Amino acid sequence: MAASTPHPFDPITPEEIQLATKILQAAFPGVSLRYKKIDVQEPIKKEVVPFIEAERLGQPLPTRPTRLLQVLFHRLDNGAFYKALLNAGTRSIISAKEMPKDIQASVDADEMIEIEQLCLNHPAVQAEVAKLQLPAGVTVCNDPWIYGTDDPKETRRLFQCYMYIVATDHPQNNHYSTPCKFSPVFDGLTRELVRIDYLPGGHDAQITETQPWKPVETIQYAHDLLQEPLRPDLKPYIVQQPQGASFDVQGNVVSWQKWRFRVGFNSREGLVIYNLTYGGRNVFYRLSVSEMTVPYGDPRAPYHRKQAFDVGDVGFGITANQLSLGCDCLGHIKYFDGYRSDSKGNPVHLPNVICLHEQDNGLQHKHTNYRSGAATVVRNRQLVVQMICTVANYEYIFAFIFDQAANIELEVRATGILSTVPFDNHEFGKTVPWGTNVGPGVMAPYHQHMFSFRMDPAIDGFQNTVYYEDSVAMPEDENNPYNVGYTTEQTVLRTSGTASTSVDRHRVFKIRNDSRINPITYKPIAYKLQTAPSQMLLASPRSYGAKRAGFATQPIWVTKYKDDELYAGGEFTNQSKESQGVEKWVQRNDPVENEDVVLWHTFGLTHNPRIEDFPVMPMERISVMLKPDGFFTKNPALDVPQSSQSFNKSTLHPEPVACCGPAKGKL
Structure with a gap:
């Protein structure tokens, strides 16, 4: 098998990702696309079973199963969400279907960072942060969460940003120790602020608007920030295989x-x-x-x-x-x-x-x-x-x-x-x-x-x-x-x-x-x-x-x-x-x-x-x-x-030497 020819079960290659992008950009000329996922589509089982059975039995290989690529993407001109299926062998589009408006794509890795920064830089959020009256060296961060569902008519792509207070003197400061009581909601496509939710602080749903922060000591987990000393009595545990692994x-x-x-x-x-x-x-x-x-x-x-x-x-x-x-x-x-x-x-x-x-x-x-x-x-x-x-x-x-x-x-x-x-x-x-x-x-x-x-x-x-x-x-x-x-x-x-x-x-x-x-x-x-x-x-x-x-x-x-x-x-x-x-x-x-x-x-x-x-x-x-x-x-x-x-080479823990008294084994 040629090194450049992936096996039906092999993960996607960088060349295939580039190929998918090239095919779709040619199909949507002049339209900016935002890619959510580009991956290998699971091979058709009835095609792949004869292939892997021939491999297992050492027989001549039949026709290689079709290598398919699946792409999820948004058109940025109108926000439409598409699912496309591509044939990597023929470099062609099998289908490119616009999905219904109530179906949302998954989150891409870039999107999480972008929403986080969008939230931090929004004037309304900054105005809310100002109400906290944070001291010097203290700021806020946020975790954008998938919005979830409570309205069957909602079709916007929404993110709920949960806010936290964090000191800036160390990158490992534990912000989960100091949550805020307000949470902005953003539209992930239009990048508009939908609203700011105020979070309840008691047994019921009663909420209050943002108040000045009362400083509390952060509960830390990173070793650099712990106040207690680390344990001094832990010895190295070394796993060695001098002849290499058995796989x-x-x-x-x-x-x-x-x-x-x-x-x-x-x-x-x-x-x-x-x-x-x-x-x-x-x-x-x-x-x-x-x-x-x-x-x-x-x-x-x-x-x-x-x-x-x-x-x-x-x-x-x-x-x-x-x-x-x-x-x-x-x-x-x-x-x-x-x-x-x-x-x-x-x-x-x-x-x-x-x-x-x-x-x-x-x-x-x-x-x-x-x-x-x-x-x-x-x-x-x-x-x-x-x-x-x-x-x-x-x-x-x-x-x-x-x-x-x-x-x-x-x-x-x-x-x-x-x-x-x-x-x-x-x-x-x-x-x-x-x-x-x-x-x-x-x-x-x-x-x-x-x-x-x-x-x-x-x-x-x-x-x-x-x-x-x-x-x-x-x-x-x-x-x-x-x-x-x-x-x-x-x-x-x-x-x-x-x-x-x-x-x-x-x-x-x-x-x-x-x-x-x-x-x-x-x-x-x-x-x-x-x-x-x-x-x-x-x-x-x-x-x-x-x-x-x-x-x-x-x-x-x-x-x-x-x-x-x-x-x-x-x-x-x-x-x-x-x-x-x-x-x-x-x-x-x-x-x-x-x-x-x-x-x-x-x-x-x-x-x-x-x-x-x-x-x-x-x-x-x-x-x-x-x-x-x-x-x-x-x-x-x-x-x-x-x-x-002789195979495992275990060692004995040394016994303490007695300073006085009868020798070991004697009365």
């Missing part, structure tokens, strides 16, 4: 311990795992975090609209961090870069947005023969593919973790800084039931982080069935004379729809291939999903928050595969009135037994902040597991070498 990387193809897959990256989902095989057998076609939403539980206006869709509104690829050696990932590291477009259609290089490394996670398996004392010990080496995203105040760490026993884990960690609001809590004992006081005049509202894990299975083939299995007590009858027996019950999901989790019934969801029977168990081969038991969306079904995030109302969704159904919350989430995602797709009642199916798992964190979560939050962790279930005829990690001191 092999060719372009975006990773091979490790019988696993083989392609690392994908796009501006919306960020990290994507493609064409995942184990020992040459198909396991999953595609894995990704397809959407997330963060609804806030503060019932007062304007906070009732505070709900981020961090994938659809902005994009994990847009917000992906440049990872640092020795900080974000430890050990022998391989980095993957990415590209996105800026608002002018120029390619932007994103170095080190994904890291690949191995880690030790304790024991894989062990047994000691108590008769002989002989022990078989194998350590659990894992391969980690990781991305970190900063979405304004929060950081999210996403890691796909593979092990030698053919298990797959999606681990999500949340850290960063709480999105705070002003609150008049100077009076002792004053609190609200929907938030936590985290400092003088500052409150952190309750909120949820809801993720959608999209799994496109290929369990030894592309025709699969999803079912769930419950563990239940046997009836007290002649088959269970001692009343201790239990068995399992299987429920097949035959049409597209939803299902609930059940801890009480130890419910697990399985994806099986009915055409492949395990010769030992006599059951179809399968992978099982160990869900992350989570509280679903708390907002009322009548709220816009719930209507916009239908995926977050049920933990399990099963749909029949369609090429354009990638995002659980629908394609366009910014200021959406209701979702056009999975809750719409399951209504087709498609047959999903022995079909090309997609399994979606909603899980998350209900975050009622602790004061210990401020000024920067310790990691909150949640994970989902995919495990083989009858896929093999025995433990697939039996061939992993025995663990030994």
Whole structure:
């Protein structure tokens, strides 16, 4: 394959971004365009499967699938929003469709900075800031937020700017410690100030106009600004692999311990795992975090609209961090870069947005023969593919973790800084039931982080069935004379729809291939999903928050595969009135037994902040597991070498030397 010819699953190249810009500018002569996203359109599955199957089997390759590019852009002469589909091979436009006025594009990286500066420089905002009577060396900053929805007739592209007071003597000063009580709203297209909202400071919606600021001490998190000394007793922890890593990387193809897959990256989902095989057998076609939403539980206006869709509104690829050696990932590291477009259609290089490394996670398996004392010990080496995203105040760490026993884990960690609001809590004992006081005049509202894990299975083939299995007590009858027996019950999901989790019934969801029977168990081969038991969306079904995030109302969704159904919350989430995602797709009642199916798992964190979560939050962790279930005829990690001191080279902690008394081991 020529180096200049991308694989169907390869991320977009800078040349393709430039090509897309050139094609569209020629199609709209004399019109200035603002580009929201330029990315590779997901390849047509029926075209790409024969191609990747030929690759897997070492057969001659069929015709290469069509390389498509998707572009979202605004015309700046009239503000119209377009979605275009381009053929990169023929350098032509397949379609360029103007979207309805009530559909808003996602935010581009340049736009956030521009709105922030627009807000700071607007005369009305500056007049409001003057009322604060800030002392020298103190100014304001703002976080532009996606506006949300509370009016079905609203079609303007709006931003709500939350204002904060910040000292100028250090760039790391924590402005989230000192929120202001006014919030400008701007039109993102016309750049007009729509209004200034005054924020409530108590239990109810009562507001007051801006008053002079009463200085409070900032609660800092940056090491340079901490008043207490750093811990002096932490010794270096050095991860060394003197012979290098056990993985092999060719372009975006990773091979490790019988696993083989392609690392994908796009501006919306960020990290994507493609064409995942184990020992040459198909396991999953595609894995990704397809959407997330963060609804806030503060019932007062304007906070009732505070709900981020961090994938659809902005994009994990847009917000992906440049990872640092020795900080974000430890050990022998391989980095993957990415590209996105800026608002002018120029390619932007994103170095080190994904890291690949191995880690030790304790024991894989062990047994000691108590008769002989002989022990078989194998350590659990894992391969980690990781991305970190900063979405304004929060950081999210996403890691796909593979092990030698053919298990797959999606681990999500949340850290960063709480999105705070002003609150008049100077009076002792004053609190609200929907938030936590985290400092003088500052409150952190309750909120949820809801993720959608999209799994496109290929369990030894592309025709699969999803079912769930419950563990239940046997009836007290002649088959269970001692009343201790239990068995399992299987429920097949035959049409597209939803299902609930059940801890009480130890419910697990399985994806099986009915055409492949395990010769030992006599059951179809399968992978099982160990869900992350989570509280679903708390907002009322009548709220816009719930209507916009239908995926977050049920933990399990099963749909029949369609090429354009990638995002659980629908394609366009910014200021959406209701979702056009999975809750719409399951209504087709498609047959999903022995079909090309997609399994979606909603899980998350209900975050009622602790004061210990401020000024920067310790990691909150949640994970989902995919495990083989009858896929093999025995433990697939039996061939992993025995663990030994000569291999691992551990060291002993020195024992203290006694200054007096009997020698060690003597009475």
